[in-house]
Amino acid sequence: MMTEREAHRTPIKRRLRWRRFGKVLLGSLLVVWLVIPGLLFLGAAWVLRGDVTRAKSAFHTHNPVSFNAAIRQMTDASAVMDVTGHWMGYWAWLPGIGGAYRNVLLSLDAFHQMLVGAEDILPPLDRVLSALTLKGRHPNGIGNQKIQALVDTLPSWGPGLKAAYPHWQAAESRLNQIRPQAWSGILGHYASDVGVLQDAARRWVPQVPVLMQSTRVLQHLVGFPVPQRYFLVFQNSGELRATGGFMTAYGYVVFNHGKIQRLTAQNMYLLDSEVTYQPPASPVIATYLPVYYWHLRDANTSPDVPTTVGYIQRFYQSIPGAPPINGVIFIDTWFVDQLIADVNGLTVATPKGPVHLTPQNANFEMEYMAEGQGLPDAVRKKFIATMMKDLFHKVFSSRGFTLLRVLNTVNQSLNQKFILLYFNDRQAESLVARENWGGIMTRYPHADYLSVVDENLLGHKDNYVMSYHIVTRILKVGRRFQQTVTMTWTDPALDNGWLYVPYHSWVRFYLPRGAQLLSISGVDGIPYEDYVNSGLNKTVVGGHVDLPSRTSRKQPVARHTVTIRYWLPQGVPMRRLMVQMQPGINHESLTVIAGSYRVSMPLVHDVILTLPPGY
Numbered sequence: 001m002m003t004e005r006e007a008h009r010t011p012i013k014r015r016l017r018w019r020r021f022g023k024v025l026l027g028s029l030l031v032v033w034l035v036i037p038g039l040l041f042l043g044a045a046w047v048l049r050g051d052v053t054r055a056k057s058a059f060h061t062h063n064p065v066s067f068n069a070a071i072r073q074m075t076d077a078s079a080v081m082d083v084t085g086h087w088m089g090y091w092a093w094l095p096g097i098g099g100a101y102r103n104v105l106l107s108l109d110a111f112h113q114m115l116v117g118a119e120d121i122l123p124p125l126d127r128v129l130s131a132l133t134l135k136g137r138h139p140n141g142i143g144n145q146k147i148q149a150l151v152d153t154l155p156s157w158g159p160g161l162k163a164a165y166p167h168w169q170a171a172e173s174r175l176n177q178i179r180p181q182a183w184s185g186i187l188g189h190y191a192s193d194v195g196v197l198q199d200a201a202r203r204w205v206p207q208v209p210v211l212m213q214s215t216r217v218l219q220h221l222v223g224f225p226v227p228q229r230y231f232l233v234f235q236n237s238g239e240l241r242a243t244g245g246f247m248t249a250y251g252y253v254v255f256n257h258g259k260i261q262r263l264t265a266q267n268m269y270l271l272d273s274e275v276t277y278q279p280p281a282s283p284v285i286a287t288y289l290p291v292y293y294w295h296l297r298d299a300n301t302s303p304d305v306p307t308t309v310g311y312i313q314r315f316y317q318s319i320p321g322a323p324p325i326n327g328v329i330f331i332d333t334w335f336v337d338q339l340i341a342d343v344n345g346l347t348v349a350t351p352k353g354p355v356h357l358t359p360q361n362a363n364f365e366m367e368y369m370a371e372g373q374g375l376p377d378a379v380r381k382k383f384i385a386t387m388m389k390d391l392f393h394k395v396f397s398s399r400g401f402t403l404l405r406v407l408n409t410v411n412q413s414l415n416q417k418f419i420l421l422y423f424n425d426r427q428a429e430s431l432v433a434r435e436n437w438g439g440i441m442t443r444y445p446h447a448d449y450l451s452v453v454d455e456n457l458l459g460h461k462d463n464y465v466m467s468y469h470i471v472t473r474i475l476k477v478g479r480r481f482q483q484t485v486t487m488t489w490t491d492p493a494l495d496n497g498w499l500y501v502p503y504h505s506w507v508r509f510y511l512p513r514g515a516q517l518l519s520i521s522g523v524d525g526i527p528y529e530d531y532v533n534s535g536l537n538k539t540v541v542g543g544h545v546d547l548p549s550r551t552s553r554k555q556p557v558a559r560h561t562v563t564i565r566y567w568l569p570q571g572v573p574m575r576r577l578m579v580q581m582q583p584g585i586n587h588e589s590l591t592v593i594a595g596s597y598r599v600s601m602p603l604v605h606d607v608i609l610t611l612p613p614g615y
Contacts, residue, residue: 048077064126071118078112103178107194110174110201117164117171124157158215165208172201200401203408210411210435217428221327223255230255231316231325234265234384235300237333237584238363238461240505242453243300243308243420243439244332244584245463249384252323263392265384268297277318284506287526288457288544303453303510303582304536305330305439309422327428330420330439333464334586335413336391337362342405343394348387357387363464367499415605417583436606439583441510443537447576447608448474448568451510452487454582457544459503465493466503467587470603474577474594474611481568482518485509491558495551502549507562508542510580514569515539522562541566580606 051074058067082105175198221228230253235245251265278293285291285298296315300308309328316322340346341359348355355365369383395406413419420439423429432438441451452470456463469488474481487507493500508529517530523543533540547558568574579590581603590603597612 075115082108082112106174106178110171113167113171117167120163121160161212172205227256228326231328233330238464240456240463242303272296274319275315304441327423332418335418338409445578447578449578451580453508455506457504460501462503469589471591484565486563488561503547505545510538513537516567518565520564577609
């Protein structure tokens, strides 16, 4: 039988065994949930650090084999870090470090998704890096081979980008969930780096679908296998016209196997002097400019770019010996200003010394060269040619975040109609129409429709500072709908006799075909227009506008309003309202009122609004 002492020791032994078991269990859990993941995490981080260094070196030395190997090793290492990081998920609940831990996990997920997407584009990237390694005795010849090799890769980018896009979307989503303010301690300095990555992802990822769709078209447009020549129209948005500005200069850009072969620019008046097609001027142009004949420089009278291009081609094709063109590209002042900002300014040589351009002074300097100095036409427009060549050189040689800024500017300018594209190639023009890059007026919107177009007639360059506000009110009267639209001009400029003068313009309201005008106010005594434009399937109402002169800052800012009221045609779908903005306007706002529905917004691109039930 068990003695009393032995009976007393048995519970003690049991407690000791349970304590030892608990310590072993706790130690095992620490090994499984902390030590092993920690060692794997640190090991993978060490490997990743070396892989990043090797990838950078391989990219800069154009070594595709080493670059591919480094990217794949980085993907494997980031996957290990991602998995082991999630093993330690309990850290998310620890006070003081939970926020930073969640940020680390999101960063790892984003980085891993970026790398997985990068692997999908390695095949075309291989060819790019291989092309960059070409060497030879004739630099120009080798340069052309490199460009051709790069252009050859364009068709293969589409499938790679399509596979990579979901991963990059996931990476952007993870980055957007990161809270930089949660970084603390030794991780605090990463907050700014994450902010840079978030900004880069927001700029880059939305461009991927466009690149996916356009790679094959782009190959053709940049002159492979046949060179392409495009007619450039430089529009001065300070002197607003229907497609964005007065056509102050023209040029050609020739793409041959992806390389810009030539870029020229010259005064539009000089090209106009070679035109043999001289139809009579329209009543508006003849009355207000005034001229007897319609000229090439005034051909952009339609806000529908394909229609305007048709007008331009009539003039252009009458020029003896004019080189054939494959499309027309309209470039506005606002786009040029933003590019100058993206490349941190531009210094242009002139006969009177170098001129440094910034987004703030570029418009004034160009106008001063054109008007203020009284230089001959050939000399004053040479400044634009020199400036554009220098600017394009800086743009095409940009790298890193400068390149991202340029790409973002191009994308925004296409959407805001500061760049308008027209291509003879049907596939390319179809892409332009689908992405709304061509200034095409919608013929059949299946909605209520409005577009207000202002044309500066002898108002000099007031549109640099002009702002516009459109208000449209829709009222249901019985079974019909009545709409009232007001257009308000606000011009803070002071009349100086050459850059800013009292503003005169012709405004047109494009409405659904069949709209019946009830009243128009705010136009001067010159008869207004009210007609149907069959080609655009629109009713058009227009009139002449005069703003008061302002010669002193003590005088109120010049303002003027035109109001039209009309019946909408029966059968117009009233569930939606489409508003197409005029190209070339940089300061415009829109207010829509329909019953209890009211919305105000900056008008920076075409919009489609959903109206409340009953409208």
